[in-house]
Amino acid sequence: MTFVNWLKRNLVVIAGLLTLAYLLLPNVIVTIFSFNKPNGRFNYEWQQFSTDAWKDPCGVSGLCGSLSISLQIALWATLGATALGTAIAFALVRYRFRARGAINSLIFLPMAMPEVVMAASLLTLFLNMGARLGFWTILIAHIMFCLSFVVTAVKARVMSMDPRLEQAAQDLYAGPFQTFVRVTLPIAAPGIAAGALLAFALSFDDFIITNFNAGSTVTFPMFVWGSAQRGTPVQINVIGTAMFVIAVLFVLASMVVGNRRNRRKACSTSVYS
Amino acid sequence: MSTLTEAPPPLSPPAPERKPPRKRGRWTPYWLLLPGILWLVVFFAAPMVYQASTSVQTGSLEEGYKVTWHFVTYWDAVSEYWPQFLRSVAYAASATVLCLLLGYPLAYLIAFRAGRWRNLIMILVIAPFFTSFLIRTLAWKTILADGGPVVGVLNTLHVLDVTSWLGWTAGDRVLATPLAVVCGLTYNFLPFMILPLYTSLERIDGRLHEAAGDLYARPSTVFRKVTFPLSMPGVVSGTLLTFIPATGDYVNASLLGSADTGMIGNVIQSQFLRVLDYPTAAALSFVLMAAILAMVTFYIRKSGTEDLV
Numbered sequence: 001m002t003f004v005n006w007l008k009r010n011l012v013v014i015a016g017l018l019t020l021a022y023l024l025l026p027n028v029i030v031t032i033f034s035f036n037k038p039n040g041r042f043n044y045e046w047q048q049f050s051t052d053a054w055k056d057p058c059g060v061s062g063l064c065g066s067l068s069i070s071l072q073i074a075l076w077a078t079l080g081a082t083a084l085g086t087a088i089a090f091a092l093v094r095y096r097f098r099a100r101g102a103i104n105s106l107i108f109l110p111m112a113m114p115e116v117v118m119a120a121s122l123l124t125l126f127l128n129m130g131a132r133l134g135f136w137t138i139l140i141a142h143i144m145f146c147l148s149f150v151v152t153a154v155k156a157r158v159m160s161m162d163p164r165l166e167q168a169a170q171d172l173y174a175g176p177f178q179t180f181v182r183v184t185l186p187i188a189a190p191g192i193a194a195g196a197l198l199a200f201a202l203s204f205d206d207f208i209i210t211n212f213n214a215g216s217t218v219t220f221p222m223f224v225w226g227s228a229q230r231g232t233p234v235q236i237n238v239i240g241t242a243m244f245v246i247a248v249l250f251v252l253a254s255m256v257v258g259n260r261r262n263r264r265k266a267c268s269t270s271v272y273s
Numbered sequence: 274m275s276t277l278t279e280a281p282p283p284l285s286p287p288a289p290e291r292k293p294p295r296k297r298g299r300w301t302p303y304w305l306l307l308p309g310i311l312w313l314v315v316f317f318a319a320p321m322v323y324q325a326s327t328s329v330q331t332g333s334l335e336e337g338y339k340v341t342w343h344f345v346t347y348w349d350a351v352s353e354y355w356p357q358f359l360r361s362v363a364y365a366a367s368a369t370v371l372c373l374l375l376g377y378p379l380a381y382l383i384a385f386r387a388g389r390w391r392n393l394i395m396i397l398v399i400a401p402f403f404t405s406f407l408i409r410t411l412a413w414k415t416i417l418a419d420g421g422p423v424v425g426v427l428n429t430l431h432v433l434d435v436t437s438w439l440g441w442t443a444g445d446r447v448l449a450t451p452l453a454v455v456c457g458l459t460y461n462f463l464p465f466m467i468l469p470l471y472t473s474l475e476r477i478d479g480r481l482h483e484a485a486g487d488l489y490a491r492p493s494t495v496f497r498k499v500t501f502p503l504s505m506p507g508v509v510s511g512t513l514l515t516f517i518p519a520t521g522d523y524v525n526a527s528l529l530g531s532a533d534t535g536m537i538g539n540v541i542q543s544q545f546l547r548v549l550d551y552p553t554a555a556a557l558s559f560v561l562m563a564a565i566l567a568m569v570t571f572y573i574r575k576s577g578t579e580d581l582v
Contacts, residue, residue, distance in 0.1 A: 016382030019375045020397060023463060026412035033415065044415045085307035095302035103306065112513070114521020114565065116538045117558045120545050124327050124555065144316040147309060201402050207524060208538075213546065224407040228528060232411065240408035246401035247374055251396050264493035269282055 027244055034237035037213070041231025045209025048176075053234035060233040063223060068237065070220035074204040077142035081203075082196045084151025085141070086188075091153070093158040110148045117144060119212035126213060141213045142150020142203040149202060150195035287386040328555035336550065350556045352539050358564070361536040362443055364451065364526075365519035368458035372515045373508065375459065380470035380507070381500075385479070398467055406461055410528050413457055417447045417529070449531035457525035462518060466511040473507030474500070509576050537561055 007014070034045055037050035057062035088107065092100065105197065122144070126137050165187065169179045207221040214222060224236055328346060332338035344479040351358070383394050401409060417423055424447050427433045436442040477500065483494040501508075523538030537557065544554035 012378050012381050013386055015375075015382075016386075019379040019463070019467075020394065022375065022460065023401060024389035024397060025416065026409040027404060028403065029412040030408055031410070031414050044411075045420060072397075083510065084312060087305040088309040091302040095305075097302045103310060107319065108528060110313070111316055111394060112517055112569065114517060114538070114561060115524065116521040117562050118317065118320075120541055120558045121324035122316060123545065124324050124551065125320040128323065140316055144312060147313060150306070150574050151309075173277055202510045205402070205406055208522075212524075221405055221407050222359070223410070224405055225524075228407070229409055236408055240404045242376035244400055244404040251400065255392060 019112055027240075029239045030056070030237050030244075034234060034241045036237075038234060039145070043232045043234050043237065053238045057235050057238045060220065060235045063220075063233070063235055063239070066218045066220045066223035069135070069217060072202055073142060073219065074139055074200050074230055076139055077203040078196050078200045080143040081146035081150045081199045082192060085147050085195060086154050086192055086200075088147075089151045089154035089158055089191075093155055107148050107151050109143055111152070115145075115206075115208040119209040122209070123212045133213055134217045137213045138210055138217060138219065139217070141209050142206060145209060146199035146202050149198050153195035153198055154188065154191045155243075157188055157194075161187050205250075276352060287556065294510075299495070323554045327551055328559050330552050343552070346552045346556045347560065350553050351560060354537065354557060356539045358560070359539050360451075360534070361538070362522050362564075362568075364455050364458060364534075364536060365516050365522075367455045367527060368511050369466075369516045370520050371455065371459040371514060372463050376463055376466035376511065377471055380467050383467075383471050384474035384477075387408060392526055395471075398464055407524065407528075408456055410461065410525060413453070413460065414448065414527055417453050417456070419446055419448065423447060448529065449534070451530070451534050453529040454526050454534050454536075455528045458519045458522060461522070461525060462515040463516040469511040469514060470504060470507040473504045477503045483546055505576065509573070514570070517569065520565055521561060 031048070034053060035049055035051060036043055036046055037048040037052065038045070039047045053059070088103075092103065093099075119141070122137075123140055126133060131137055148179075161184075166179050166183055169183045170176075172184065205221060207225060210219050210222060211225070218226070224232075227233060227236060276277075286429055297348070326340055329340055329342050329344060331341045331343045331346075332337040379394075379398070383391055383398075387394050415421065424433070424445065425448070427436075428445060432446075433445060436452060437444060441455075442450040447453050447456075457524055479501050481503070486492075487498050490498065520536075521538045524538055524543050526534050526536045526539050541554055541557050541561070544550050544557065548554075
């Protein structure tokens with residue numbers, strides 16, 4: 001009876017942890033199979049433990065080249081989308097002007113549109129303009145679909161900002177530029193960082209829009225897609241595992257830094273109070 | 274054109290009386306908006322219009338296309354591909370329901386029960402985003418493989434008999450069946466359900482739960498009358514963020530499904546990139562867009578959350 005009671009009380013926790021397991025199961029499989037020595041072209045069945053792929057992650061032709069293209073595109077797309085998106089977010093939150101409703105829906109629509117539709121329509125445009133498909137068309141497409149997500153992330157942060165802080169800065173004779181750099185930007189920074197991180201992840205991982213607009217350029221997701229037909233090298237699992245580990249470490253590190261900063265802030269305020 | 278009038282003439286003498294400082298920023302919002310909005314108009318809105326015109330064109334790749342208002346393309350496209358349309362909606366709807374059922378407990382756990390584990394669980398929800406989703410989807414091939422553990426367990430429990438009878442699986446297989454596609458879709462869009470749910474659950478004041486408990490509500494009643502209604506914004510945006518992309522997705526159907534589980538995304542992709550029949554492809558993606566917009570509008574009306582979007 002006590003077990004049933006315990007089960008009842010912790011049902012949500014158990015169900016939640018099962019979902020978490022469902023979410024992480026493929027990552028576990030990817031990690032395990034990065035140590036596999038496949039027998040044949042496909043790496044779907046466990047054969048034998050080996051660290052060969054980890055010793056030579058670039059051993060497959062085209063893999064690291066596609067990885068570097070993806071990284072470049074993701075970096076530029078992040079920069080572009082963050083710059084354009086932050087400006088839009090500030091304009092939408094801080095100013096009242098005509099056509100705000102129309103602009104809001106223009107920003108919402110790319111997020112609400114299936115990727116195939118966007119990808120296909122952009123391809124029709126590029127084909128009709130006679131644009132050469134490749135690095136630049138991918139970059140244009142990525143900035144386009146990342147933009148909305150950046151705007152949403154930054155908008156959330158700017159909306160919760162107290163405008164009186166900026167007024168206070170101006171009362172203390174800070175110029176508009178100084179106010180922006182010393183007050184506005186630091187407060188908005190977490191939102192901008194979140195938007196940039198989201199843009200990077202979305203761009204790096206995008207397959208559907210890239211597949212339509214890439215021409216003969218091969219990004220990392222496209223390499224993986226191709227390999228699913230031709231035969232998946234173990235190195236793909238190595239890269240997948242490495243990306244997961246790096247992401248977790250990166251987030252953990254940022255949390256440690258954030259905690260330390262908070263603690264320092266807490267200490268300094270307790271000194272002054 | 275307005276750029277010319279906005280730029281201050283460089284050699285003009287300073288105005289005798291300064292405008293009040295409020296007026297100075299009159300053009301600022303437009304300058305801030307201009308580059309980004311221009312980008313969206315040129316590379317998002319204009320292509321949509323362009324695609325609309327492509328869908329009523331006829332011609333061939335060699336001779337070029339002309340707008341002929343040939344609406345029959347739409348009729349042909351829909352009458353030929355309605356099974357894929359229906360399948361897309363059915364798969365996406367199943368995946369959305371599964372995401373809600375699976376995602377709610379996890380979002381609830383993070384919001385109310387995780388304590389000091391909250392950040393860690395949050396990281397574990399988001400981190401898979403950074404491993405390529407194609408790699409993770411391919412991992413499902415291993416998990417659902419014919420001789421694998423999942424198929425084995427389902428077979429021993431005689432679940433596969435039932436699912437095969439329902440048409441979700443085929444014989445002793447899970448891979449290359451609708452069940453595999455729905456499983457992949459659910460997996461891929463689960464974070465998009467969990468995050469909005471978590472955001473809306475986190476905003477709920479815990480004292481409301483205590484108050485409901487003080488008024489002799491049982492835990493299930495508290496959930497039904499307090500927690501769930503207050504989390505409706507998250508439910509609505511989560512289901513939209515799951516359903517819309519899942520309907521257009523073709524990756525899961527390609528990697529985990531078979532020729533019999535093709536979704537409308539697969540058709541659009543092959544019409545555009547392999548068959549090169551642009552009018553049909555454009556018509557198909559237009560019908561898809563219209564169908565989704567109609568369903569979303571209906572859903573938002575029904576759930577009474579129009580102000581959310």
